[in-house]
Amino acid sequence: MAKGGEVKLACRRLWKVFGPGAEAFLARHGAAPSAEELRAAGLVVAVADAELAVRAGEIFVIMGLSGSGKSTLVRCLSRLVEPSFGEVFFEGRDLLRMPEREMIDIRRHKMGMVFQHFALLPHLTVLDNVAFPLAIQGVERRRREERAREMIALVGLEGKEYHFPRELSGGQQQRVGIARSLAVGPELWFLDEPFSALDPLIRREMQNEFLRLQAVLEKTIVFITHDFDEAIRLADRIAIMQDGRIVQIGTPEELVLRPATPYVAEFTREAPRHKILTARAIMAPVNGSAEFAGEIPAAMKVIELAPMVVDSDKPFLVVENGEPVGMVDRAAVIAVLVGRR
Amino acid sequence: MASAALPRAHAVGRSYAAPAAVAAAFALSLAFLALPRGTVPAWLLRVPREWVPPLRRWLSAFMDWLVGSASFGLFTFKDLTRAFSALMDWPLWLAKSLLVTGFQLGEGSAAVALTAPVSWLAVILLLTLFAYRLGGRGLAILVFLCFAYLALFGQWESAMVTLSSIVIAVPFGVAGGLALGIWAYRSPRFERALTPLLDVMQTTPVFAYLVPILFLFGFGPVAAMIATIIYAMPPMVRVTILALKQVPEEIKEFGRMVGCSRRQFMWRVLVPTARPALMVGVNQVIMLSLNMVIIASMIGAGGLGYDVLASLRRLDIGAGLEAGLAITLLAIALDRMSQAAAGRSERRRGRQGGASGFDGVMAAALLFALATLWLGLRYPWLARYPEALEISTAPFWDALVRWINVNFFDQLEAFKTTLLVYVLVPVKRFLLAQPWPWVLLLLTLAALRLGGVRLALVVLGFGLFVAFSGFWTKAMITVYLCGLAVIIAALLGIPLGIACGLNARLWRVVEAVIDTLQTLPSFVYLIPVVMLFRVGDFSAMIAVILYAIAPAIRYAAHGVRRVPAHLIEAGRASGCTPRQILLRIRLPLALPEILLGINQTIMLALSMLVITALVGTRDLGQEVYIALTKADVGYGLVAGLSVAAIAMIADRLIGAWAERLRRRFGLQA
Numbered sequence A: 001m002a003k004g005g006e007v008k009l010a011c012r013r014l015w016k017v018f019g020p021g022a023e024a025f026l027a028r029h030g031a032a033p034s035a036e037e038l039r040a041a042g043l044v045v046a047v048a049d050a051e052l053a054v055r056a057g058e059i060f061v062i063m064g065l066s067g068s069g070k071s072t073l074v075r076c077l078s079r080l081v082e083p084s085f086g087e088v089f090f091e092g093r094d095l096l097r098m099p100e101r102e103m104i105d106i107r108r109h110k111m112g113m114v115f116q117h118f119a120l121l122p123h124l125t126v127l128d129n130v131a132f133p134l135a136i137q138g139v140e141r142r143r144r145e146e147r148a149r150e151m152i153a154l155v156g157l158e159g160k161e162y163h164f165p166r167e168l169s170g171g172q173q174q175r176v177g178i179a180r181s182l183a184v185g186p187e188l189w190f191l192d193e194p195f196s197a198l199d200p201l202i203r204r205e206m207q208n209e210f211l212r213l214q215a216v217l218e219k220t221i222v223f224i225t226h227d228f229d230e231a232i233r234l235a236d237r238i239a240i241m242q243d244g245r246i247v248q249i250g251t252p253e254e255l256v257l258r259p260a261t262p263y264v265a266e267f268t269r270e271a272p273r274h275k276i277l278t279a280r281a282i283m284a285p286v287n288g289s290a291e292f293a294g295e296i297p298a299a300m301k302v303i304e305l306a307p308m309v310v311d312s313d314k315p316f317l318v319v320e321n322g323e324p325v326g327m328v329d330r331a332a333v334i335a336v337l338v339g340r341r
Numbered sequence B: 001m002a003s004a005a006l007p008r009a010h011a012v013g014r015s016y017a018a019p020a021a022v023a024a025a026f027a028l029s030l031a032f033l034a035l036p037r038g039t040v041p042a043w044l045l046r047v048p049r050e051w052v053p054p055l056r057r058w059l060s061a062f063m064d065w066l067v068g069s070a071s072f073g074l075f076t077f078k079d080l081t082r083a084f085s086a087l088m089d090w091p092l093w094l095a096k097s098l099l100v101t102g103f104q105l106g107e108g109s110a111a112v113a114l115t116a117p118v119s120w121l122a123v124i125l126l127l128t129l130f131a132y133r134l135g136g137r138g139l140a141i142l143v144f145l146c147f148a149y150l151a152l153f154g155q156w157e158s159a160m161v162t163l164s165s166i167v168i169a170v171p172f173g174v175a176g177g178l179a180l181g182i183w184a185y186r187s188p189r190f191e192r193a194l195t196p197l198l199d200v201m202q203t204t205p206v207f208a209y210l211v212p213i214l215f216l217f218g219f220g221p222v223a224a225m226i227a228t229i230i231y232a233m234p235p236m237v238r239v240t241i242l243a244l245k246q247v248p249e250e251i252k253e254f255g256r257m258v259g260c261s262r263r264q265f266m267w268r269v270l271v272p273t274a275r276p277a278l279m280v281g282v283n284q285v286i287m288l289s290l291n292m293v294i295i296a297s298m299i300g301a302g303g304l305g306y307d308v309l310a311s312l313r314r315l316d317i318g319a320g321l322e323a324g325l326a327i328t329l330l331a332i333a334l335d336r337m338s339q340a341a342a343g344r345s346e347r348r349r350g351r352q353g354g355a356s357g358f359d360g361v362m363a364a365a366l367l368f369a370l371a372t373l374w375l376g377l378r379y380p381w382l383a384r385y386p387e388a389l390e391i392s393t394a395p396f397w398d399a400l401v402r403w404i405n406v407n408f409f410d411q412l413e414a415f416k417t418t419l420l421v422y423v424l425v426p427v428k429r430f431l432l433a434q435p436w437p438w439v440l441l442l443l444t445l446a447a448l449r450l451g452g453v454r455l456a457l458v459v460l461g462f463g464l465f466v467a468f469s470g471f472w473t474k475a476m477i478t479v480y481l482c483g484l485a486v487i488i489a490a491l492l493g494i495p496l497g498i499a500c501g502l503n504a505r506l507w508r509v510v511e512a513v514i515d516t517l518q519t520l521p522s523f524v525y526l527i528p529v530v531m532l533f534r535v536g537d538f539s540a541m542i543a544v545i546l547y548a549i550a551p552a553i554r555y556a557a558h559g560v561r562r563v564p565a566h567l568i569e570a571g572r573a574s575g576c577t578p579r580q581i582l583l584r585i586r587l588p589l590a591l592p593e594i595l596l597g598i599n600q601t602i603m604l605a606l607s608m609l610v611i612t613a614l615v616g617t618r619d620l621g622q623e624v625y626i627a628l629t630k631a632d633v634g635y636g637l638v639a640g641l642s643v644a645a646i647a648m649i650a651d652r653l654i655g656a657w658a659e660r661l662r663r664r665f666g667l668q669a
């Protein structure tokens, strides 16, 4: 299931606490203060004891309600915000110990970020906005504009090169934001609620666009959203945050099947299960005497196998690596479709 | 944060204790007035001279030391000020040579003219074209008319003297303000040190720091320009700090995310993003520089300011009016042009496509302007607008004044006398009868109630400064003139503002009028007032009211309009009549804003009051003015700082009051 191999970005025991003397406070409490102790000290916890590992090439979604610390967490991962405690590893190197110069270099060449409210520079044209990160690096005009034009074409904004941000719709502005963040060819791509400020229809379109881009680019992505549906549509894996803590990390299917806390269960209750669950999750042990209508792969989603299985009186055999591992019949599929499991 | 503020906010139930206390205090104050003369010992009415610390002497001695013997090792303080003068002198010389005198070889009467000044024709042409580029046809016509007035009415040369110092002062003011603002933005510690200094600078009347500048830089255009820059810079600093802080957090994060260096971050991300807000600051610098024109002429600026000042002293109303109008038109033209520059979108920049035909026209006009430097020598009518074609309305104004004074003398006099006898004089006597410890006590108690212990200490501190400055009586006269002017301005302005808040069409008209009034330099208000009422407290008060009424109107209108729509709807839904909506919903919610308007009115009134010293008031302004003529640094500074202290007491008290009301209504600041 998991894409890619090596871990690109990871953090351990990561804390961000706002308020005076936060670092000393955490050190005093061995980085495990209780909620009462924090409140008594008058500190605001944004990220508490976060631990995660993002693998190269995967879309890692961080999901949580607003105020749960998502933005702060990614800003700690890119060191836009200095964590109060913990470690962050990028390609195996500890970012927090890195001198500022090297950090700037990594941000310039290896990281890109897309912002919720686009963060376009109002005084620059689309072309200059997209070329801006390259201009900062001192790339000469012709080369950077050529690159910017490529990126603008990639996000489908040809013809808008000389418009100013305020002349574009929200969706178009975010396309500019995306093109800009891709201009330097980053390996690690942060998107902080990139579609939350857009209308639902546009949001849907942008999600598809995003998936299309990722199919071409294969970046390592940390994507933030407060929308569980969006998370499910896009994610390879999801981390769910609550009050600064990561309460569970898993594939959408794992979250639906085995929510770690009632809080996670609450989110997954309304989730479109037929789009998440696979044959493996709903199969029954093979009954020796049964006759099968055919074979289906274990990783096939219910929504894909449903038409076949529902139309057939006989069950289907679920196969993984050439071995039969279970079977799925009409009743099991219908149970998912009517929301009974 | 909110939780920390809450505990203090809750205890605001409806009680009659406060009004009762105010009434009691007032009754007691009245009793002081009623007491026969001599009952209250003299030391209670003013701090005896022996108690006044010799602050003035120290300040004067310090200045003497600074100019006389202060040295930084390699160079003395005097060298420093000289170098600074030279630095300012050069661009000023350049601008003046271009616009006024032409370039000359040699000095004084032996000078040989190398070139003429740029022709008035070329200046008008260039400015009109420039205005067209910035703001289209309307602006071009406005600018053309303003400058045509200057030529037609014989104000050209003075106007160019003024313009050349503005043209040099504004970039210095903007650059200095920007630099200080950026520094303060980067270093919170510097900002903490700077903010109170800016407060003092903005509330200290300009006259007060004319004195030390005169002392350091001598009499002349350079000193005047330095005074102008110092006066015009503080708002730019504030605007810069605010504008940089207001750049959205995400844009700042973006800048860091793409790996900007510190300099790239400031100049390629923050400043351009903040540009529209920064331009407001530039506009302020221009307007304040123009406002300073007349005052600066007291220490040698020359130009239109000097013309106004001179005619005011001669009571030559016609000439003063024409020169004053010239300043006003200059202000309006520059104001509208800078606003157009600020509002102009960068649409053109970035768009591809080369120079337009218009650039060609501009270039041709520029060439023509250069050519007139020599052509002017051949054809004098190019260099100087022909006197034969000048017109003057001065005789008309003089005749008008004479006519009014002949025909309406009795009515005007009766009006003036009635107000003097029944309002001005009693209020003055009332205030002068108050013992200073009693006044300080009342102020401190008010501060304690409105803002807590810290505020009380601050107010007490400022109050003690005024009491022990040795200017207590003058301070009370200041309070009386300013207070009355503010009350009258509020009585007239707030109802008008409320009406404007309810009626959008009325507001459009009134806004246009007060916008224009606010571009008038403060001095100009004196002219018609002196025309009708001659000199004295009464004229001063009228001028102050005219000058200071705008914020009272503006804030009241804003406050009434800004009341959230859902509250109005809720009121309407529960069956309020329009009258009830106004009295029960709009007005209470607008009250904090109205208070801030009053606060602004007070600030403007105090700054104007100092200027009215010219028409013979006897308040602190007069003291500062006297110090200026005697070049007595200590005297002037202490008197000026006393005005600043009064301003800050009013500002802090009203600010705290507004804040308290806001919190009670749960409104955002």
Ligand SMILES: Nc1ncnc2c1ncn2[C@@H]1O[C@H](COP(=O)(O)OP(=O)(O)O)[C@@H](O)[C@H]1O
Residues within 6 Å of the ligand: A018, A019, A044, A045, A046, A064, A065, A066, A067, A068, A069, A070, A071, A072, A073
């Ligand atoms: N600069 C800051 N100072 C103090 N508290 C902050 C700051 N930034 C964020 N917080 C607090 O940290 C918590 C998490 O915020 P954030 O990371 O923005 O959440 P999310 O992005 O999930 O909405 C919130 O309670 C917020 O109030």
Ligand SMILES: [Mg+2]
Residues within 6 Å of the ligand: A070, A071, A072, A193
């Ligand atoms: Mg967020």
